[in-house]
Amino acid sequence: MIVLNVFLKVKPNARQHFLELFHEVIEESRKEAGNLHYQMAEDILQENTFLLIEHWKDEQAIEFHHTTPHWDKLVSSIDDYLAAPTVLKQYQQN
Template sequence: MIHLQVHMHVKPEARQDFAEKAKALITSTQAEAGNISYALYEDVSSPGRFVMIEEWKDEQAIEQHNQTEHLTGFFAYARDVLTEPVNIHRF
């Protein structure tokens, strides 16, 4: 099992739209065979700081997820609203 924490910092004016688009990503991702859990949280003390907490069956599941249209489309959108590069921690 592999756990990921994906940290993202979003422009203030994009917070609501980002969260809505992330919800669609979450719904699609949770339907993937190798996904165990996938959830988004926003830092209550620092609005606009989000973390996606992910749990995957194995590396192959992550690789397949990384090629999906819903993920590539989400990050194509996110490039314009993030204030810094995405920071990924693997466990």
Template sequence: MLIQMVSINVKPGHAAEFLEAFRINYEGTRQEPGNVRFDVLRNPEDENSFTIYEVFTSPEAVDEHRKTPHYQECVRRIDPILAGPRTKTFFNAEMADFLGT
């Protein structure tokens, strides 16, 4: 399994617009066969700071995710309201693999 954490900061005053646009990606991604988990987390100390926690079955599943219409539409909508570039950090789920989950 592969975990991807994406940090996103939006311009002040655009958090609601971000969530509206990101719902498209959230709903679509959770239906993808290679997606195990997809959470949108908001920093309680900064309403414009979000972390997206994504778990996929493989790196290939992440690649397929980026080709989907819901992902591309979300990116199209959020790019103009971002306060800076999205940053991504990848992790392997070692214990989940070890436990067979």
């Protein structure tokens, strides 16, 4: 299993649109065959700072995810919402 943790800092004035976009991304990603877990949480100490937690069966599942319409929609608009670059951490569970 591959675990991805994605840290996102969102512009305060873009928060609502960001949450609407991610609601769709989360819903659609959870339907993918290789997805084991997909969740977003907000930092309780840093407003508008989010952690996206993804668990994927394998690298092929992630590659498929990156070909989906909801991924394309996310990638094409995410920069409009971010106050800082995303930080991605990837882990392999043995």
